[in-house]
Amino acid sequence: MTDCASCADERAAGAAFCEACGRALGAPCPNCGIPGGVGEDGYCQNCGMLAGRPRDHIENDRGEVAAAVTDRGRRHHRNEDAMWLAVRGADVDVVVSDGVSASFDPDVASETAANTAGALLAGSPDVSAAILGAKQAVADLVNSGDPRRTTSNPACTIVLATVRGAEINIGWVGDSRAYWLPPDGPAEQLTEDDSWATHAIAMGADPIAAMQDPKAHAITAWLGADAAPVLPRTGAFTVVGAGHLVLCSDGLWNYLPDPEAFAATVRAHLRAGGTLISAARSLVEFANAAGGADNITVALIPVSSAADVTPAHEALGETPAHEIPAETPADEIPAVEIPAPADEKVKE
């Protein structure tokens, strides 16, 4: 078992990189197997293969309270998704961000957005303020680092949630999603994608044809210096009963576009795994087995009303009365006029 020599983080065991500080560990090369082959720069000194990037696969296990996993997937050469998961007692802050591949340094954009929004939520659980703070931080990236950032602004999506008891607040920009997963029945998508397809469907296009359009995944809102003024879309609701809040990037939901299938799959993994982290991990494996065409991030947070003291993940299968407002209260969600998109980004 290898602990990170640089920062003594025990999570480093068996990894090529220390997850805490990102240093390579002189581990055996996962590609050619040569012992101690991984050099300081992360490349195998024998076969030259990169042993792994620190962000290729990151897990955040908060026991029964929450779990999140992000993964590079099968096709992309790096993980441009980023996540933030903070747990204080029963309070949970969670952020998922997906870098826009067409922009420069999208991995930096998503990491900046997740970390900025997460840090802001730790100070104040204001989801709008957190998204606006993240937007500013991502927009500021053009003035730092690689000069190419000014010509192709780093950009990303964001979806975040705060859980305070049975109160859930969400906010988003782009097409990363939040779902409410009741003990049975279809999952309820809490977010509405800022995408061409969603926009077209809202304008009256045929949903199936719209989703099959090559432009379906072009996003119409994002965080970045070149983004239109962002009015974060938000929602708030109170959980009655128990269930799971699920945040994910399109690397997962692309394989489960149907709310029934999404719910069934997530529930199956929650049951099979036993723990939240193993469920999150196996959902990532599911997306990889399905092709892993994009980076995959999934966060699972069990939430139950104060009356329901049963740990949420054990409540699965039961059918307590639960209620999710079909429409979030008007006073808590800013009236958002979705303008016809002036610009679109093709995101993967």
Place this chain on the structure above:
Amino acid sequence: MPYTAEAFQNEFLALGATEVNAIITVTSSGSEGGRRTAGATEIIIVDASGSMQAEGRINAARQAAKAAVECIDDGVNFAIIAGVSTAQQLFPAPGQLAVSSPQTRAEAVRSIDRLQASGGTAMGAWLLLAGQLFAQRPGDIAHAILLTDGDNGERHGYLEQVLDSIAGRFTCDCRGVGVNWKVSELRKIATALLGTVDIVAQPSGLTAAFEQMMTKAMGKTSADVQLKVWTPVNSTVRFVKQVEPEVMDLTGKRAEDGPRAGRYPLGSWGAESRDYHVCVDVAPGAAGDEMLAARVSVVEGDTVHAQSLVRAVWTEDSALSTRINRQVAHYTGQAELADAIQAGIEARKAGDDRTATIKFGRAAQLAHASGNKATEELLATVVDIEDAATGTVRLRRKVEAADEMALDTRSTKTVRVGRAQ
């Protein structure tokens, strides 16, 4: 560290692709305070064969050698060799090196007046003597200037044999005066000894040429800089070429240095910047795989001055894998330009006008597209360029020998990306 090494490449490869290309720009601000980190030795070799009497060449060569001597810094070791059928040391006493001072330089200038043109041309013997003199000062920045006006008269193969024995011991800049010398012969010497070759058509141009070479040599502060290239298993270095300021193939000069690494000599360095094209063949990876295709280091002995990574990332995204890297494309074009000119000259000499026209046409096109004005102008002395953009040229009936030799010797001169007008 005064050195930097920066890699320019498109690291993204299509699935199945195995060729990795990168341009490495090595820049040095020179050693601290511009001081040499080692001693320095300069040897001036002047052809004193009988033919040098023509066109006042020997007198011009005397003036040029004197001017070069005056450029030598105090404290630098130096010697002058008179090249005839054998190598004769003109200054100081045979087998000795002088230490430059106002006094020794004045003595050297006086000795140059004794230089008389009579005898043959034996470049192998001249270079061998220079090599023996340099051997007295191992570790020095060792540089020679070789001036000739004719063909080598030694038995076939002797010069090559000498070059093999002295390669890497010193750098040598070669100049041919007049038009009766062979570009290929001097290029062979310059290539083996990491130097330059050029024509000085008129004897009156010798002084300026010698001063320029010696001034440049005095600016060198490090003796023996090398490019160390590490590559992973199951990969091979296809080539390592200097591509700026001129094209020079270093592939054959590789010296193995431990497992999977080799060193390529770069010669002496001052405050300057040069570009290298490294091409590596690797085993193909899967989508998303990232490989370190080469780790390129600038080294001097055991000291690593700078390092740069050449990467390969396989992707299914053709928008990434088909991106053209400007630097790689530019220098690939510059190397092809040099090849096209040399092939054109050879074809023309062989009487194959059709091939010559095609080659010169391609050269005109490449020179024009890359903004290499100097080469385009030299080409225009050998062919009439009707349309550079399409490479339409006509061979000239009458071409001055000096023009063709200038085109040949300077065909390897390149320009940097972005200098295009």
